[in-house]
Amino acid sequence: MAGTGLAEAVRQAKGIEWKRLEFLEAIVYNVGPYFLLLLVWEGVRVFLQPDPRFVPDVREVIGELIYILKNGILVDYLSRSLLRIALAAGVAIPIGILIGFGIGLNEAIANTLLPLIRFFNSIPAIAWLPLFIIWLGFKDQTIILDASYGLFFPVVFNTIVGVQTVPRVFRDAVRTLGGSWWHVVTDVILPGSLPAVLIGIRTGFAYAWRGLIAAEMIVAANGLGYLIFKAQSMILADRIIAGMILIGLTWSFLDYFLLQPLEEGTIRRWGLVQR
Amino acid sequence: MEMGSQICVRNVTHFYTNRYTRETVLALKDVSFEVDQGEFVCIIGPSGCGKSTLLYLIAGLMKPTMGEIRVDDRPVTGPGPDRGMVFQEFAILPWRTVWRNISHGLEIQGVPREKRDEIVRRYIQLIGLEGFENKYPYELSGGMKQRVALARTLACNPKVVLMDEPFAALDVQTRITLRNELLKLSLQLSNTILFVTHSVDEAALLGDRVIVMTKRPGQVKEIVQNPIPRRERNERTLEDPAFIRYRNHLFQSVRAEVQTAEYEELVQRS
Ligand SMILES: Nc1ncnc2c1ncn2[C@@H]1O[C@H](COP(=O)(O)OP(=O)(O)OP(=O)(O)O)[C@@H](O)[C@H]1O
Ligand SMILES: [Mg+2]
Numbered sequence: 001m002a003g004t005g006l007a008e009a010v011r012q013a014k015g016i017e018w019k020r021l022e023f024l025e026a027i028v029y030n031v032g033p034y035f036l037l038l039l040v041w042e043g044v045r046v047f048l049q050p051d052p053r054f055v056p057d058v059r060e061v062i063g064e065l066i067y068i069l070k071n072g073i074l075v076d077y078l079s080r081s082l083l084r085i086a087l088a089a090g091v092a093i094p095i096g097i098l099i100g101f102g103i104g105l106n107e108a109i110a111n112t113l114l115p116l117i118r119f120f121n122s123i124p125a126i127a128w129l130p131l132f133i134i135w136l137g138f139k140d141q142t143i144i145l146d147a148s149y150g151l152f153f154p155v156v157f158n159t160i161v162g163v164q165t166v167p168r169v170f171r172d173a174v175r176t177l178g179g180s181w182w183h184v185v186t187d188v189i190l191p192g193s194l195p196a197v198l199i200g201i202r203t204g205f206a207y208a209w210r211g212l213i214a215a216e217m218i219v220a221a222n223g224l225g226y227l228i229f230k231a232q233s234m235i236l237a238d239r240i241i242a243g244m245i246l247i248g249l250t251w252s253f254l255d256y257f258l259l260q261p262l263e264e265g266t267i268r269r270w271g272l273v274q275r
Numbered sequence: 276m277e278m279g280s281q282i283c284v285r286n287v288t289h290f291y292t293n294r295y296t297r298e299t300v301l302a303l304k305d306v307s308f309e310v311d312q313g314e315f316v317c318i319i320g321p322s323g324c325g326k327s328t329l330l331y332l333i334a335g336l337m338k339p340t341m342g343e344i345r346v347d348d349r350p351v352t353g354p355g356p357d358r359g360m361v362f363q364e365f366a367i368l369p370w371r372t373v374w375r376n377i378s379h380g381l382e383i384q385g386v387p388r389e390k391r392d393e394i395v396r397r398y399i400q401l402i403g404l405e406g407f408e409n410k411y412p413y414e415l416s417g418g419m420k421q422r423v424a425l426a427r428t429l430a431c432n433p434k435v436v437l438m439d440e441p442f443a444a445l446d447v448q449t450r451i452t453l454r455n456e457l458l459k460l461s462l463q464l465s466n467t468i469l470f471v472t473h474s475v476d477e478a479a480l481l482g483d484r485v486i487v488m489t490k491r492p493g494q495v496k497e498i499v500q501n502p503i504p505r506r507e508r509n510e511r512t513l514e515d516p517a518f519i520r521y522r523n524h525l526f527q528s529v530r531a532e533v534q535t536a537e538y539e540e541l542v543q544r545s
Binding site: 167169170172173174175176177178179183187188191192266269270271272 | 331334336354355356358359360362364366367368369370379380383384411412413414424427428431437
């Protein structure tokens with residue numbers, strides 16, 4: 001059977017075990033830097049004494065977080081933003097990888113699509129927003145499309161690099177084992193390009209997240225982007241900062257629980273990256 | 276064409292053309308030779324004389340500019356499982372374990388699971404890879420990696436095994452070990468083996484015949500028959516007077532080509 005490389009990888013990713021010491025270490029490394037950030041923040045407040053309406057106290061922000069958690073806004077808005085980004089990823093990542101493979105493997109496809117992709121890549125997702133609104137209205141689709149737009153390009157470009165940098169000798173080896181082009185794609189190019197594809201997804205998510213927040217500010221009546229934008233009109237600096245913290249934390253969690261296990265089970269397991 | 280010859284290379288000439296500058300490099304010029312079924316033939320020649328090119332052409336990974344290559348009396352039109360290849364760069368896949376690398380060719384050919392496992396187990400034993408089945412390539416030494424590559428190729432039982440300087444990236448001791456192992460192993464195999472190397476010792480000890488190539492553009496300079504039959508060859512053969520004469524002859528033959536190549540390069544540069 002061909003093409004079981006990825007299935008095996010996913011099986012291994014599920015099998016990752018946590019040792020207690022590793023868990024403690026993870027907490028120290030993941031909480032420590034944020035603790036430093038808090039110190040700087042409090043330092044600014046205590047020594048520079050800015051207007052408390054503009055630079056709120058840590059406690060006020062935490063209070064605000066608890067407040068929106070209690071009244072249900074936090075869970076509602078966060079889950080809506082997450083659903084949107086998940087849908088954007090579901091659209092942009094497969095299409096991006098597919099097109100990246102096409103360009104990386106076929107010269108005719110590369111010559112046709114690359115100029116267009118370069119052109120559109122230079123236009124920021126936010127610049128498309130007015131047009132998307134005219135086309136799709138003030139709807140979720142508009143936000144998802146805007147987020148997908150930002151996610152798409154890094155995935156495409158990194159996939160191309162990934163495909164093209166898989167050592168040629170691996171393809172030759174599979175061909176001399178009697179493998180067809182399809183075997184080369186599934187058994188060599190797909191796993192071999194994975195390190196670059198993961199970089200593309202990670203970079204792309206950062207752009208998608210930006211597009212999402214920006215679009216939610218303008219289009220939505222909910223979501224994290226809306227949360228902080230609405231707060232601005234009421235000069236609720238504490239809520240704005242609470243929203244920003246949520247955005248940052250959410251992304252950290254996504255990275256930690258989604259992308260990193262995928263890396264552990266694949267490219268680290270294969271020794272393609274050193275630690 | 277003679278019956279019984281497994282590989283038949285006839286008047287093969289090969290150019291490389293640079294895509295951008297349109298410059299051409301003549302890698303092989305009018306190369307002809309035949310290899311019999313079950314023979315172990317080594318190819319030596321100066322660096323850049325087209326040895327890898329020749330193997331890639333026989334493997335079907337490239338097409339010759341001119342001339343014809345036949346394997347089992349059928350023209351080579353592309354790569355196929357009847358011609359396995361072992362590459363200098365340990366071309367085993369980093370994302371497959373030792374076991375799954377060795378079974379890869381069998382998977383491709385759709386050999387059923389049980390049969391596959393049986394064959395893989397046999398070659399793991401034959402090539403001394405027990406205990407490494409579930410390791411990934413990055414966890415292996417160079418010698419082990421190349422053992423896996425050899426097992427992977429042999430597991431498909433190709434009629435022809437092409438080996439392109441398989442031991443070149445190894446340290447001297449490992450290299451000697453693997454050379455001796457391959458010599459012993461080859462007595463149990465019926466595959467035809469075409470083995471490219473830079474090492475005169477390797478060629479002399481392993482090859483039933485040795486093809487000496489000229490500097491680039493590579494031509495067949497001479498084909499020399501080993502005075503000692505393969506069954507009788509072992510580490511002690513290295514001290515046999517007849518063998519030493521044979522080895523020295525090969526050495527002088529290659530050395531002369533290397534020297535003219537170096538001389539021409541000097542003249543060209545000045
Ligand atoms: N893809 C290529 N494009 C252009 N020239 C090439 C290409 N591959 C090889 N050559 C040239 O063809 C000649 C023969 O190359 P080849 O790799 O077959 O030599 P070789 O005998 O295997 O050398 P070595 O012993 O160093 O491995 C060399 O001069 C090389 O520079
Ligand atoms: Mg070579």
